[in-house]
Amino acid sequence: MFSFLNKKPANFLTDAEKEQVVNAIRQAETRTSGEIRVYIERHCRYVNPLDRAAEIFFSLKMDQTKDRNAVLLYIAVKDHQMAIFGDEGIYKKTGREYWENLVNRILQYFNKENFVEGICEYVHEIGEGLRKFFPYDKETDHNELPDEIVFGY
Numbered sequence: 001m002f003s004f005l006n007k008k009p010a011n012f013l014t015d016a017e018k019e020q021v022v023n024a025i026r027q028a029e030t031r032t033s034g035e036i037r038v039y040i041e042r043h044c045r046y047v048n049p050l051d052r053a054a055e056i057f058f059s060l061k062m063d064q065t066k067d068r069n070a071v072l073l074y075i076a077v078k079d080h081q082m083a084i085f086g087d088e089g090i091y092k093k094t095g096r097e098y099w100e101n102l103v104n105r106i107l108q109y110f111n112k113e114n115f116v117e118g119i120c121e122y123v124h125e126i127g128e129g130l131r132k133f134f135p136y137d138k139e140t141d142h143n144e145l146p147d148e149i150v151f152g153y
Contacts, residue, residue: 012040012077017116018149024120025147028127033134034090035070035145036126037062038119041152044076052076053085056152063087065144069134071126073106073119082106084122093133102126 013021025036039056046052053074057063062070068089075082084099091099102125109118 013116013149020116021119021123021149022147024123028123028130029143029147030136031127032130032136033067033069033141034126034130035062035065035143036073036123036130037070037145037147037150038073038075038123039150039152040075040077042076042078043153044079044081049074049076049079049081049083050085053083056150057085057087060145060150062145065089067134069130070145071130073122073126075119082110090130090133094129098129102129 021038025038028036037060039053039060044052045055053072056074057070057072060072062072065087068087071084071086071090073082073084082103084103086094086099102122105125106118106122109115109121
């Protein structure tokens with residue numbers, strides 16, 4: 001599925017691509033009080049990438065947003081795995097089908113090796129989904145989590 005086996009996670013994206021992803025996150029977060037993060041590492045420590053995504057989600061303290069409305073896109077480069085982990089506030093409002101459809105759309109990009117486009121599409125779609133349930137309020141909203149991509153080992 002992926003052909004980037006020899007690249008380190010930090011080198012998986014060029015500086016321009018990293019900036020493109022961060023800009024997509026910032027743009028998406030202008031329409032919602034929700035928070036979006038992207039985490040990329042070489043290997044998934046668990047058989048199930050969702051378990052690893054949950055571990056990272058909590059270690060990044062993403063569960064401490066005011067409305068419990070943070071979402072993590074997890075990518076294990078060498079293991080060809082990805083997962084999306086949303087906090088309880090989001091999951092309760094969107095349901096399982098929403099997440100499954102989102103993963104399938106992202107995988108269409110990844111299968112064509114359009115990784116940056118897939119990540120940016122994910123960010124855009126999550127932003128739109130969050131906007132419905134957690135709209136942006138310029139009076140009360142502030143950026144609760146950093147927007148930069150997090151790279152693991």
